[in-house]
Amino acid sequence: MKAAVLKSLGSPLVIENVPEPVLGTGEAIVDVVATRVLSYMNEVFSGERNYALELPIIPGPGGIGRVRAIGPDATKLAVGDWVFCDPTVRSRDDIVAPDIALQGLTAAGPGGMRLQRHFRHGSYAERMRVPTENVKRLGAITSAEASQWCALGTALVPYGGFLAANLQPGETVLVSGATGNFGSAAVSVALAMGAACVVAPGRNDRILADLVRRFGDRVKPVKLTGNESDDCESMKRAAPGPIDCVFDIMPPSVGTTVVRAAIMTVRAYGRVVLMGGVGMAGGAGLELPYPWIMRNCIGIHGVWMYPPDAAGRLIALVRAGLLRLDEYEATAFDLDHANEAVEHAAANAGPFKLTVIRP
Numbered sequence: 001m002k003a004a005v006l007k008s009l010g011s012p013l014v015i016e017n018v019p020e021p022v023l024g025t026g027e028a029i030v031d032v033v034a035t036r037v038l039s040y041m042n043e044v045f046s047g048e049r050n051y052a053l054e055l056p057i058i059p060g061p062g063g064i065g066r067v068r069a070i071g072p073d074a075t076k077l078a079v080g081d082w083v084f085c086d087p088t089v090r091s092r093d094d095i096v097a098p099d100i101a102l103q104g105l106t107a108a109g110p111g112g113m114r115l116q117r118h119f120r121h122g123s124y125a126e127r128m129r130v131p132t133e134n135v136k137r138l139g140a141i142t143s144a145e146a147s148q149w150c151a152l153g154t155a156l157v158p159y160g161g162f163l164a165a166n167l168q169p170g171e172t173v174l175v176s177g178a179t180g181n182f183g184s185a186a187v188s189v190a191l192a193m194g195a196a197c198v199v200a201p202g203r204n205d206r207i208l209a210d211l212v213r214r215f216g217d218r219v220k221p222v223k224l225t226g227n228e229s230d231d232c233e234s235m236k237r238a239a240p241g242p243i244d245c246v247f248d249i250m251p252p253s254v255g256t257t258v259v260r261a262a263i264m265t266v267r268a269y270g271r272v273v274l275m276g277g278v279g280m281a282g283g284a285g286l287e288l289p290y291p292w293i294m295r296n297c298i299g300i301h302g303v304w305m306y307p308p309d310a311a312g313r314l315i316a317l318v319r320a321g322l323l324r325l326d327e328y329e330a331t332a333f334d335l336d337h338a339n340e341a342v343e344h345a346a347a348n349a350g351p352f353k354l355t356v357i358r359p
Contacts, residue, residue: 002359003125004338007056009047012339013124018058021121021129025071026092028135030085034146034332034356035063035123036153037341039181039349040251044105045342049252049280051106054116060104060123060357062087062153064146067135074132082141084152084315086134088305089119100304103130108304124338126359136311139319147330147356151185152314154354155323158186159314160306161247161273162193165299169194171244174235176262177276179207182249184351189314190247191215192323199238201231201262207351214327214352224258232261242267252277256286263288268296275303330354 001020004013023029038061043049045059067081077083090098091111099111104122107113121128141149158175167173173190177183179202187198200211201222208221220238224231236243246266250259256278263272279285293300317323329352333341338357345355 001126002335003058003121004060004335004357005056006045006053006059009045009055013045013059013342015336015338018125021127023069023071023129026073026132027071028067028074028077028130028132029069029127030065030083030130030135031068031127032063032065032085032123032125032359033143034065034150034358035060036150037345037355037357039345039355041342042346052108052113052116053106054113054120058104058121058125058128060125060128061102062104063123063128064138064149065128068127071132077132077135077137082138082146084136084138084149084311085123085128085130086136086156086311087122087153089115089131089134090308091115102305103134124335124357124359126335133308136315138315147332147354147358148325148328150330150354150356151325151328152311152318154182154185155189156306156310156314157182157275158189158247158249160310161186161249161275161301161303162190162245163307163310164301164303165245165247165271165273167193167195167245170196172197172199172239172241174199174201174239174243174246174262174265176201176246176248176259177250177254178202178211179204179351180249180251181349181351181353184211186247186249187211187215187219188323188327191218192317197240199235199243199265201235210351226258228257228261231258232264235262235265239265243270245271245273247273248276248278250276250278252280254278256284259286260288264292266298268298270296271299271301273301273303327352328354330356332356332358335359
């Protein structure tokens, strides 16, 4: 089969024929129809992000496809089903604290690297092997719709954060990083989950106005100035009442003062979700006042990805019409032009934009 292979960091993907994936018990083979290209894949492939990868690897975190083959332990899946391939692979021998690898992208710790050695190859290929539990049925869709359904992979990240924070309908949310790709998805997901109001801070007036245009007056934009105390007060004033939950998805390039200003807006007994990249590129860590956390009973949730059942629940939100994937504009490339797709994703990283490869 044809695949895009990363053979060394700093080198382009090589498009070549590779062996077919071999089905094992507890696994499924999926024909890949569409797979998203993350805006920072160029930084992963260059080594700038220092992701844990064993090379060579077929990259690609998840995707949309059709089931080609299933193992004897699959009782609901059928050949031909349209499915989402969830890239968050967990070890099966410790349900309390499983090791995790992101198939086709990275891994966490020695256990995650062991997982990656088996489920290393991702979706930039005509076919991929996926753990059975990571194959989520979509119901009937068309091949043309597969590109927009790739947005599930983006929306799942903030959805996992809000699940960890136990976001409730009627609450007020602040999304730190609302003008980015994942942050704008967080705005739409919070509203789909029933948030009464989402405070959306940022520096880009055009994107802030676009969020209001898309979602109406439940979104309260705030133009950031860079002054920590002033920005903190501006965000508080924008909310119609106390801020119940702060969700941070800022990238590694952002300084800690911006993130801290957002976090310090949360009410007493409120929750903070940290899913961004602060500190990953070096520099100072996030310093929060211990007495403020303790005396105000602030819950801080560090979240990487989402629970195993999240994808099915998010698909249900889409099917119910609460989360609209047609907000996303998709630009598609074939597998032969995977390197061009990576360049395009880096140059077009705005809200509600998708770059996809269609093998």
